[in-house]
Amino acid sequence: MISTSCRLCASSKLRLIIDLNYHPLGDTFLPKEALNESETRYPLRVLQCEDCGHAFLQYVVPEGERYQKVDYSYTAGNSPVSVKHFGEMAAEIIADQKLGAGDLVVDIGGNDGTLLKAFKDQSGCNVLNVEPAGNIAKISQENGIETLHGFFDAKAAANIKGMGGAKAITGTNVFNHINDLPAFMKDVKDALTPDGVFVFEAPSLYELVKRLAFDTIYLEHVSFFGIKPLVKFFSTLGLHVHRIEASDYMGGSFRVYVKTTPAASTAAQDFIALEEAAGLYEAKTYEEFMTKVRKFRSDLMSQLYEIKAKGGKIVGIGAATKGNTLLNYCGIDNGLLECVTDSSPLKIGKYTPGSHLPIIPDADIPKDATHALILPWNIGNFLKDKLKHLNLEFIVPHMDGQA
Numbered sequence: 001m002i003s004t005s006c007r008l009c010a011s012s013k014l015r016l017i018i019d020l021n022y023h024p025l026g027d028t029f030l031p032k033e034a035l036n037e038s039e040t041r042y043p044l045r046v047l048q049c050e051d052c053g054h055a056f057l058q059y060v061v062p063e064g065e066r067y068q069k070v071d072y073s074y075t076a077g078n079s080p081v082s083v084k085h086f087g088e089m090a091a092e093i094i095a096d097q098k099l100g101a102g103d104l105v106v107d108i109g110g111n112d113g114t115l116l117k118a119f120k121d122q123s124g125c126n127v128l129n130v131e132p133a134g135n136i137a138k139i140s141q142e143n144g145i146e147t148l149h150g151f152f153d154a155k156a157a158a159n160i161k162g163m164g165g166a167k168a169i170t171g172t173n174v175f176n177h178i179n180d181l182p183a184f185m186k187d188v189k190d191a192l193t194p195d196g197v198f199v200f201e202a203p204s205l206y207e208l209v210k211r212l213a214f215d216t217i218y219l220e221h222v223s224f225f226g227i228k229p230l231v232k233f234f235s236t237l238g239l240h241v242h243r244i245e246a247s248d249y250m251g252g253s254f255r256v257y258v259k260t261t262p263a264a265s266t267a268a269q270d271f272i273a274l275e276e277a278a279g280l281y282e283a284k285t286y287e288e289f290m291t292k293v294r295k296f297r298s299d300l301m302s303q304l305y306e307i308k309a310k311g312g313k314i315v316g317i318g319a320a321t322k323g324n325t326l327l328n329y330c331g332i333d334n335g336l337l338e339c340v341t342d343s344s345p346l347k348i349g350k351y352t353p354g355s356h357l358p359i360i361p362d363a364d365i366p367k368d369a370t371h372a373l374i375l376p377w378n379i380g381n382f383l384k385d386k387l388k389h390l391n392l393e394f395i396v397p398h399m400d401g402q403a
């Protein structure tokens with residue numbers, strides 16, 4: 001499906017700003033038998049609306065293909081960094097909305113229920129997870145979180161309204177996956193109580209550009225948000241941005257609070273000033289960005305070839321989706337890396353899409369490995385610390401962007 005108009009303002013004045021060539025779905029890890037079959041690759045390109053400045057993928061893989069065709073492999077509860085992050089996020093929203101027993105909090109695409117569990121434990125409120133991936137919805141239910149298996153749509157919104165409405169609706173790394181944003185936001189608004197808040201957390205285009213985080217672009221991320229186009233979009237729906245919290249999570253995200261009541265704070269205007277100063281809505285910014293991305297690739301490849309030429313053995317650490325964009329864009333395969341390690345039982349035993357590297361537990365890292373390429377660089381320090389006993393030399397892309 002090719003985007004021919006802006007997802008926020010419907011303008012057809014679009015320019016191509018980022019082109020990362022062809023990629024398979026980044027978060028679909030492959031079972032061994034799939035290696036005997038062909039693998040579909042799609043163009044990974046970002047367009048920007050010349051009218052409102054919104055950035056989004058040119059080619060969008062249909063939602064059914066993205067989430068329901070094969071088992072989805074990411075669970076937040078598996079990562080201590082995520083558990084801590086979601087615990088803090090719940091506390092912030094509980095304080096902001098004064099949530100307590102009897103209030104309803106809905107998490108859209110709530111994964112294994114990690115965020116909702118924090119809400120429940122900290123405030124005693126009622127929770128509901130709306131999760132489209134069948135295997136993950138089942139894990140959420142097993143974790144004691146009430147879960148509706150399916151996409152968040154008008155029917156789900158009507159269900160929630162029937163329950164009295166939600167005082168808070170959250171979506172972490174979800175809002176940027178949505179195809180039809182106007183329909184989605186209408187459903188969110190319908191499901192909220194009049195004093196309710198929609199809080200979404202998504203990678204910010206500002207941080208993506210600042211950190212050269214091209215690997216946070218993948219086929220599952222439809223939109224790359226700036227505050228300027230969002231404010232304009234929300235105002236057409238009678239919604240207002242009340243609060244913005246920048247975070248290092250996922251390599252540079254923001255958490256945005258949206259309500260139906262007018263905002264007293266200048267949070268949005270302040271953020272837009274930052275974006276404009278960084279040239280976020282100018283074509284030339286992305287010409288420079290792509291030049292730096294190509295240099296990043298040639299520098300990293302030279303470094304890896306040099307290690308191999310000297311007899312080194314390199315392993316990849318962390319089978320993260322962003323790692324797959326990096327591996328496939330650079331063309332790194334089993335000629336350079338032995339394997340990739342991960343702690344998730346849903347990934348171990350499978351292979352990385354495109355590059356086809358076997359995923360093994362940390363404990364099975366070959367004894368003669370000399371170097372480790374850390375793929376989820378946003379938690380690079382955490383992983384370096386966790387693996388320091390192995391005496392490996394670490395290579396961390398985008399060093400200055402670390403959490």
Ligand SMILES: [Zn+2]
Pocket residue numbers: 006007008009010011049050051052053054229
């Ligand atoms: Zn637009």
